[in-house]
Amino acid sequence: MKDFFSELSSDISQLGYNKPIAFSGKVNRFDGNIIQCDGFPANVGTLCKVQVSHSMSVTAEIIGFNNGQNILSLYESGSQIKVGALVTTLDEGSQILVSDHLLGRVIDALGNPLDKAALPKTTEKWPLKGTQTNPLLKTPIDTPLDVGVRAINSLVSVGRGQRIGIIAGSGVGKSVLLGMMSKYTTADVVVVGLIGERGREVGAFVRSVLNSESKSKTCIVAVPADRSPLLRIRGADRATAIAEYFRAKGKHVLLIMDSLTRVAHAQREIGLALGEQATAKGYPPSVISLLPKLIERSGTGEVHEGSITAFYTVLADGDDANDPVVDTSRAILDGHILLSRSQTQLGIYPAIDVPLSVSRVMNEITDSKHQEYSRLFKKYLSLYMENRDLILMGGYESGQDEELDLAISLWPKLREHIEQAENTKSNFESSIQSLTEIFESN
Secondary structure, three states: OHHHHHHHHHHHHHHOOOOOOOOEEEEEEEOOOEEEEEOOOOOOOOEEEEEOOOOOEEEEEEEEEEOOEEEEEEOOOOOOOOOOOEEEEEEOOOEEEOOHHHOOOEEOOOOOEOOOOOOOOOOOEEEOOOOOOOHHHOOOOOOEOOOOOHHHHHHOOOEOOOEEEEEEOOOOOHHHHHHHHHHHOOOOEEEEEEEOOOHHHHHHHHHHHHOOHHHHHEEEEEEOOOOOHHHHHHHHHHHHHHHHHHHHOOOEEEEEEEOHHHHHHHHHHHHHHOOOOOOHHHOOHHHHHHHHHHHOOOEEOOOOOOEEEEEEEEEOHHHOOOOHHHHHHHHHOOEEEEEOHHHHHOOOOOOEOHHHOEEOOHHHHOOHHHHHHHHHHHHHHHHHHHHHHHHHOOOOOOOOOHHHHHHHHHHHHHHHHHOOOOOOOOOHHHHHHHHHHHHHOO
């Protein structure tokens, strides 16, 4: 059978037939989401249509092979699939259409517009899974990126081309922080991947960002939580591919992926459906291999290219910062920002836990004075927070510890520095000036 298909493909190529050839087979097994059909030549990731009735079909994607049979997963659950239903190839699914017309638009995982306006036709394409680059050809990270958030600019400074994680539990202001960065950054292009989020939250985020001045440079790829796990993974890949396209054009891109954990959950569903063995907390090995492949696509480009500065949100389930996805991501990324529930209880937003947040490239993009003041800020903030309960209970008397006394006197200024209203922008220069004034005025 394999020789037959090889000969058929060779004969077709010799004909010089330009239109794609549609192969097909018939369903012989279906368990509610996973379809098994007759084998035909197609790659993993190929999109197919499955005939439901004479006038209706649904879309599925090939996810593997088994004993000469093709295994597909449906994009729409609850479809009425019958044994013998025709499965026909639609698209190899390896290339996506890209252009500058994506800016200011909201699309889904398949590139369809969600904002009720047609996308202009284009012939430009980019590989959905990206292309491998020589790491030695990538330019170094040597320039800070202004994200418009005072605490990040001054205390966890981010460089162009850096990959950084935002680690947070639920309800600590993660979406608000992402919205602020999307609106206030100085990056040339902003690409946002809203993967596996609540539909209400997707709508609120889109309205907030696309009603701001940054609309003309922002593209949003939205795949809500009720969509197929394959669509969630494809949405993450599409957002990254769009960012790669603009980087290749020499643009400095800010890529925001919310959230990396939902992508991992989607791959877990697919891996378990294919029979993979679950390991730590139910995650199969394919999840651990997916994360570095996705993250390594961002970063700096070659000399003639721009950069992709990427923020990946990682959900710490139950505020567990040692979750397998959190651990794996933290090891791959160039730093992390931890959002603290205790600070939200104090009414401090954005709730960035400065002492536990790290930027691995900060020393390469900032001067020694900035670094020194940043270390002092973290030292006195940590000292105050550790002794806060003792101070409030009246168990500490002034004069017992000189450094703690200084931390207590600085606390109002420290708090004022890390607090920032959602509708307020703080550029990089003013953020550094604010940090400097805390220590030079004493």
